[in-house]
């Protein structure tokens with residue numbers, strides 16, 4: 001007689017950027033090996049993980065607020081883990097400080113998660129047997145729990161390859177480079193993710209081949225500075241794109257996030273030449289003024305950035321360019337801010353992420369006087385957002401009436417009667433479709449005529 005082992009359930013809340021989403025997929029892959037399956041309902045989870053982000057101000061407060069809430073409303077006997085950038089940033093002090101967590105782990109040693117979970121499970125069992133768990137509950141939020149914590153300051157020499165549980169079936173994010181060698185004065189990433197480490201081209205191509213064999217159609221090569229790929233191992237992103245392009249079954253390739261210092265003419269020419277590579281570039285400029293860029297330690301000028309944009313437009317007039325801009329960096333004058341507005345108009349971004357500057361601990365800029373009032377920052381971001389919306393809306397109009405090849409990803413979250421997908425240039429398109437036909441289209445490439453637009457998405461119908 002065979003005994004079926006009951007799977008334990010894990011709930012993961014992911015905060016922050018695509019790197020954290022990729023880490024969550026790795027955590028799910030690792031936990032699958034010790035019999036955990038994902039649940040979307042925290043109240044039935046045996047293990048709840050908060051995958052934190054430290055990119056914004058008050059990240060620690062936000063994390064504490066989550067932990068307090070989760071501790072009060074958790075399935076009895078279940079465990080809580082704290083993972084991601086906040087523990088990595090704050091180090092072991094935080095691990096001993098947050099007593100509501102059973103497990104604390106940083107970004108540098110994620111592969112250790114299964115061991116820590118098993119260790120915590122054992123401690124937890126002893127606790128439950130000794131009747132300690134109800135006592136903890138009675139004491140409230142910050143009662144002491146037996147904790148397993150590991151935060152490695154240093155990165156391991158060899159990054160262990162970890163299993164990945166992918167939430168999506170048709171497109172996959174593939175990490176090609178970890179960390180970053182730049183030291184932008186506002187950015188916490190080098191501390192939380194370490195220096196740049198590229199994966200070998202052979203490993204990446206093997207992973208992409210395996211994904212193609214599983215039926216994945218689109219690959220997004222991911223890195224904090226993806227254009228820096230290979231510079232530490234004697235190759236580059238253009239060469240990697242050529243290798244990935246050869247994989248049969250993969251029909252569309254994208255990469256992000258670019259850095260203007262490492263984006264080369266060779267890379268732009270390669271994108272223009274390879275038919276399966278999306279003509280889509282996410283290249284943050286962060287500020288439209290050279291003085292501000294210098295204080296940010298971005299190491300390029302606006303003129304250099306515009307050279308790259310113009311070369312992209314020359315080779316691929318239809319390309320989609322998106323960017324990021326920080327508003328109210330310490331010392332930014334009104335005139336300097338207006339230079340950022342000008343850049344948005346000159347580039348003609350398809351979309352631009354904007355954010356008000358906020359101090360991140362452990363960064364050089366956090367020591368500088370933040371001399372712009374909150375009201376002024378609000379005023380600037382309102383204006384910038386209005387211009388970004390206007391520009392994006394104008395850009396989107398170029399698609400109206402055209403037929404675009406769309407990878408249909410699933411039902412629209414806002415309106416489940418519609419389907420949603422992305423065109424070759426990465427723009428989202430929502431498609432009117434009889435719900436009875438949804439299954440026919442999901443996961444396929446389909447021709448969609450674009451009928452309407454708004455600044456953020458297109459609307460279309462199947463041809």
Ligand code: SF4
Pocket residue numbers: 180181182183184187188189190224225259
């Ligand atoms: S390039 Fe600058 S902003 Fe981007 S991850 Fe590296 S340090 Fe941070």
